[in-house]
Amino acid sequence: AQRVTQPEKLLSVFKGAPVELKCNYSYSGSPELFWYVQYSRQRLQLLLRHISRESIKGFTADLNKGETSFHLKKPFAQEEDSAMYYCALSTAAGNKLTFGGGTRVLVKP
Amino acid sequence: DAGITQSPRHKVTETGTPVTLRCHQTENHRYMYWYRQDPGHGLRLIHYSYGVKDTDKGEVSDGYSVSRSKTEDFLLTLESATSSQTSVYFCAISGKTGNTGELFFGEGSRLTVL
DSSP: OOEEEOOOSEEEEETTSOEEEOOEEEOSSOOEEEEEEEOTTSOOEEEEEGGGOOOBTTBEEEEETTTTEEEEEESSOOGGGOEEEEEEEEOTTSSOEEEOOOEEEEEEO | OOSEEEEOSEEEEOTTOOEEEEEEESSOOSEEEEEEEETTTEEEEEEEEEETTEEEEOTTOTTEEEEEEETTEEEEEESSOOGGGOEEEEEEEEOOOSSOOOOEEOOOEEEEEO
8 A cells, every 4th residue: 555654743944044855655556655735724725746846936856766755845935935845645446545644844034 | 725625625524523514616526535633743635526526535534524526626525523633624726636735725624623
């Protein structure tokens, strides 16, 4: 069975500092990886997916199949980045997402 | 926001009582999901549906049942609520087949079982 691990429950950084959220997965096939974000009082929403290889709100994530990781990075954190972030994995076996435990990011002024 | 609504948004109930949460979508999406969100566990899939009357279990399905008699509605039922089912429940929808595309989430239903 697939599994997604986010080792940090809380990341606290100052505005303008780099931020990296770690995500590791276990799955023997070809996964599709996502980052979802939940801002305060808003719905959970897709931030980015590895297959599109795009940068959203300054965030990027690279799928490293050798290390089975999909870390999320932003070089200069902003206060509006404070939110809950979830890494998620989808497999070809079904139309389901498996989520990690989440990382809360707090960007201090 | 995608046309997806959950009801009730908040509910307090007592142990042993039945509870039904409703998810309603206006997007005509094929796939619907129920997740629960708990600190440290993230979101865990309870049940999902890939069409009318087609449902399957997720990783934490014990104590829950679902029904989908119409494309737009996906009901989650706790036959006899327990305190361990205190959680925030999220419904999600998706229209893509094969590998999951983007999921659209509802606003969540906060359930407290006393």
